[in-house]
Amino acid sequence: MHETSPLLHFAEDALQIAALTFMAVVYALKVRWILKFPAARDRQAPTGRGDTTPLKGAAYSLAAIAMPWAVLSTRQHPLFWVQFALFHTAVAVSIGMSFVIPYAPGLIEGPAVVLLLQILFAAAVAIGVGRLIRRMVSPYMRAISTPDDYFSLALLVVWFAFSLLAAPNNRQESEWPLLGYFFLTAFFLVYVPFSKISHYLYYPFARWYLGKTLGYRGVYPVQRGA
Amino acid sequence: MSKNRSWKAEKLIERMRQKVTRQMMLSLEACVHCGLCTDQCHYVLANPGDVSYAPAYKADKIRKLFKAHLDWTGRAAPWWVGARSVYTDAELEELKDTVFGKCTNCRRCSLACPMGVDMAVFNRMARGLLCHVGVMPEGVAVVAKDQWEIGNQMGVLPEEYLETLEWMEEELQSEYNDPSIKIPVDQPDRDVVYTINPREVKYDPRTIAEAAAIFHFAGESWTMPSVGWDQTNFGLFNGDDEFGGAVARRVYDAAVALRGKKVVISECGHGYRSTRCEGPNWGRLDAPVPMESAVITMLRYVKEGRIKVDKSKNTDPVTYHDSCNIARSCGLIEEPRELLNLVCSDFREMHPNRAENYCCTGGGGAMSMSEYAPRRLKSAKIKADQLKATGAKVVVTSCHNCVDGLFDLIRHYKLDMQVKQLVSLTANALVVPVKPVRVMKPLEGYKILVIDDEPDVRVYLRMIFKDQGAEVIEAPDANQGIRAIKSDKPDLVTLDLILPKMTGEKLYWEIKKDEHFASLPIVVVSGYIGVEAPRIDFHRFITEKNLPEPEAILEKPINPEKVLETVRTVLEKKNNIRN
Numbered sequence: 001m002h003e004t005s006p007l008l009h010f011a012e013d014a015l016q017i018a019a020l021t022f023m024a025v026v027y028a029l030k031v032r033w034i035l036k037f038p039a040a041r042d043r044q045a046p047t048g049r050g051d052t053t054p055l056k057g058a059a060y061s062l063a064a065i066a067m068p069w070a071v072l073s074t075r076q077h078p079l080f081w082v083q084f085a086l087f088h089t090a091v092a093v094s095i096g097m098s099f100v101i102p103y104a105p106g107l108i109e110g111p112a113v114v115l116l117l118q119i120l121f122a123a124a125v126a127i128g129v130g131r132l133i134r135r136m137v138s139p140y141m142r143a144i145s146t147p148d149d150y151f152s153l154a155l156l157v158v159w160f161a162f163s164l165l166a167a168p169n170n171r172q173e174s175e176w177p178l179l180g181y182f183f184l185t186a187f188f189l190v191y192v193p194f195s196k197i198s199h200y201l202y203y204p205f206a207r208w209y210l211g212k213t214l215g216y217r218g219v220y221p222v223q224r225g226a
Numbered sequence: 227m228s229k230n231r232s233w234k235a236e237k238l239i240e241r242m243r244q245k246v247t248r249q250m251m252l253s254l255e256a257c258v259h260c261g262l263c264t265d266q267c268h269y270v271l272a273n274p275g276d277v278s279y280a281p282a283y284k285a286d287k288i289r290k291l292f293k294a295h296l297d298w299t300g301r302a303a304p305w306w307v308g309a310r311s312v313y314t315d316a317e318l319e320e321l322k323d324t325v326f327g328k329c330t331n332c333r334r335c336s337l338a339c340p341m342g343v344d345m346a347v348f349n350r351m352a353r354g355l356l357c358h359v360g361v362m363p364e365g366v367a368v369v370a371k372d373q374w375e376i377g378n379q380m381g382v383l384p385e386e387y388l389e390t391l392e393w394m395e396e397e398l399q400s401e402y403n404d405p406s407i408k409i410p411v412d413q414p415d416r417d418v419v420y421t422i423n424p425r426e427v428k429y430d431p432r433t434i435a436e437a438a439a440i441f442h443f444a445g446e447s448w449t450m451p452s453v454g455w456d457q458t459n460f461g462l463f464n465g466d467d468e469f470g471g472a473v474a475r476r477v478y479d480a481a482v483a484l485r486g487k488k489v490v491i492s493e494c495g496h497g498y499r500s501t502r503c504e505g506p507n508w509g510r511l512d513a514p515v516p517m518e519s520a521v522i523t524m525l526r527y528v529k530e531g532r533i534k535v536d537k538s539k540n541t542d543p544v545t546y547h548d549s550c551n552i553a554r555s556c557g558l559i560e561e562p563r564e565l566l567n568l569v570c571s572d573f574r575e576m577h578p579n580r581a582e583n584y585c586c587t588g589g590g591g592a593m594s595m596s597e598y599a600p601r602r603l604k605s606a607k608i609k610a611d612q613l614k615a616t617g618a619k620v621v622v623t624s625c626h627n628c629v630d631g632l633f634d635l636i637r638h639y640k641l642d643m644q645v646k647q648l649v650s651l652t653a654n655a656l657v658v659p660v661k662p663v664r665v666m667k668p669l670e671g672y673k674i675l676v677i678d679d680e681p682d683v684r685v686y687l688r689m690i691f692k693d694q695g696a697e698v699i700e701a702p703d704a705n706q707g708i709r710a711i712k713s714d715k716p717d718l719v720t721l722d723l724i725l726p727k728m729t730g731e732k733l734y735w736e737i738k739k740d741e742h743f744a745s746l747p748i749v750v751v752s753g754y755i756g757v758e759a760p761r762i763d764f765h766r767f768i769t770e771k772n773l774p775e776p777e778a779i780l781e782k783p784i785n786p787e788k789v790l791e792t793v794r795t796v797l798e799k800k801n802n803i804r805n
Binding site: 017033034035037038039040041042043044047048049052062064065071072073074075076077080083093134138139140141142143144145146147148149151185194195196199202205206207209210211213214218219222223224225 | 246247248249250251252253255256257258259261262263264265266273275277280282283286298301302305306307327334336337338341342344414502503504505506507510511512513516517553554555556557558560563575578579580581582625669734
């Protein structure tokens with residue numbers, strides 16, 4: 001039986017724990033920072049339909065991400081939403097895989113599971129590349145893109161590529177895909193709180209507050225007419 | 227290398243630190259630059275290829291500033307995350323051009339953003355920061371100044387306001403031929419305090435009259451205040467919360483001073499949003515009275531049967547434009563449609579509609595910023611196409627800014643359309659209750675005392691007068707006659723001269739010498755007037771006693787027509803003197 005190298009062992013265990021701890025600490029500090037800003041509140045009597053409430057509005061707002069028909073932009077660009085869904089599923093699966101490989105490798109031993117994972121990661125790579133090209137080609141996208149936007153996207157593309165290679169967990173043959181995957185995962189975890197990728201921390205708060213306000217005002221859930 | 231920063235730029239940054247709320251910072255942080263908001267903005271759609279109109283690009287102008295001063299990464303690695311501060315007044319002017327001239331704060335991109343980034347909220351904040359250092363379009367400054375100093379945003383003077391209300395009251399009374407229609411001002415303890423947009427006084431007073439007609443026929447107890455009547459609020463457009471709070475408070479104070487039970491806000495999008503929704507938040511106060519849009523009020527009147535409407539009076543095809551402030555920010559979406567379907571026979575939706583509708587392009591104070599008018603009209607192409615596709619002849623909106631914005635674009639794009647408000651359509655559809663035509667009997671409302679000792683004569687006269695609507699009291703002698711005069715206070719007395727105990731002459735004298743009853747009209751009805759009878763020589767008697775002549779002297783036998791004509795003439799004469 002092949003012995004896991006100390007470097008890979010470190011990368012898949014201690015390094016991940018350290019990176020996760022670091023990310024958790026920075027996130028905690030970020031939440032504290034968010035809460036330092038005073039929250040505006042609605043003092044007026046509620047408006048709009050009687051059946052909407054701030055809580056309903058907030059729940060609808062949070063769920064909107066999974067309801068492409070509910071948001072005007074995703075309704076008009078369904079393919080964009082499909083790409084979003086695949087891309088973010090791949091992120092979640094790849095992060096999950098960083099726990100599964102060292103602690104429960106049996107879960108992804110089957111060739112079918114590996115194939116599914118690889119298809120997902122391959123799709124995510126393709127989507128990422130497509131998004132990168134779109135960001136570079138579209139004048140609108142170029143005008144709003146920062147180095148962080150390009151780098152974050154490129155980082156994810158590379159990370160997905162390594163996820164694709166690491167999915168078989170074939171350390172007997174070669175450790176470098178796994179080493180690349182785990183080091184990138186650790187870097188990703190450390191980097192995200194400082195990058196645009198941290199939107200997944202802000203996003204629930206932003207949608208919560210918007211939904212609460214628009215629920216109170218009878219706008220959310222959005223009613224569409226004929 | 228540090229740069230020198232202008233005083234204005236310094237103050238703006240200082241102010242930003244105080245003004246960013248949690249909702250704003252989350253919106254500033256959560257953007258992932260996905261670009262999905264780009265084609266949701268009418269400015270972008272009308273200016274393809276010009277990236278400076280893209281919502282995320284415009285938002286980034288503020289985001290960069292926020293990141294440069296309040297965000298960790300922006301301070302540590304500004305280049306990496308696109309953080310950039312402002313240094314010169316020229317940069318502030320550039321920011322002004324974006325937040326005032328390229329965005330109407332319509333909030334459409336906010337609703338289209340998958341991340342929940344509320345761009346309109348921080349765009350308004352940026353406007354407030356610029357106004358704080360005196361960088362704003364001249365129109366915004368002038369209008370805000372008028373609102374602050376004169377009490378309304380169009381500088382309407384108190385006498386101009388009151389004269390307009392009087393004028394509209396006269397117009398209404400003449401139109402409906404009903405002098406009871408009033409536009410009450412400063413009446414305390416009314417159920418409704420009606421507030422309006424000064425544009426109505428200046429350019430469209432007819433809407434005041436239409437609302438007054440609706441209130442009148444609904445039997446509403448209402449009033450308009452002489453101060454605090456302007457429900458509009460430039461605080462929404464200049465981003466100054468303190469200003470907005472103070473302006474909204476004027477309306478609340480007026481309602482409280484009049485002990486009004488509810489404030490009804492005429493059809494004005496930004497006025498409704500500012501007074502009804504944002505005023506308490508800007509002013510950090512709890513609204514002291516309930517408030518509602520006139521659209522809701524009118525709809526309730528129709529539903530409750532307080533007014534009757536006939537939709538066949540509005541037959542032109544009608545479409546409805548949702549005002550951004552009303553629909554997207556206050557959820558007033560279905561009520562206008564419900565009302566339109568009740569007052570119009572051909573209502574058709576435009577697409578998109580409701581909270582997803584496109585801006586009229588006149589919002590966000592755009593109508594007061596003439597320097598951006600060409601831009602505004604160019605971007606209005608989207609709205610013009612949307613209107614045209616409906617095939618409607620009338621576009622209805624519940625917002626005065628939208629009225630002006632739509633009117634401008636209809637003229638610019640040569641559309642065969644009119645702009646109207648719901649109040650006009652509702653007033654036009656009113657089925658004015660026809661008052662039952664009541665034929666007044668000639669003597670209705672009068673009280674007549676018949677003093678005669680002959681029962682047959684009393685019965686006969688009573689029947690004649692009662693048939694003509696009079697209330698009749700009878701007295702068989704002079705004493706009872708005196709008592710009846712004192713207790714029943716008749717309008718006229720018919721007096722027989724031959725009476726038991728005390729003659730009619732004596733009674734006449736008693737009546738005329740009493741200062742309380744001296745003016746009481748008396749018609750003498752007697753059979754002895756023309757008869758030579760010393761005992762009852764009435765003429766000599768009144769001459770001797772220096773008494774006035776009675777109003778009429780009639781001889782028996784009674785000629786009913788003559789009696790009636792005489793009595794009616796006497797009473798009419800008395801009534802004219804009284805009036």
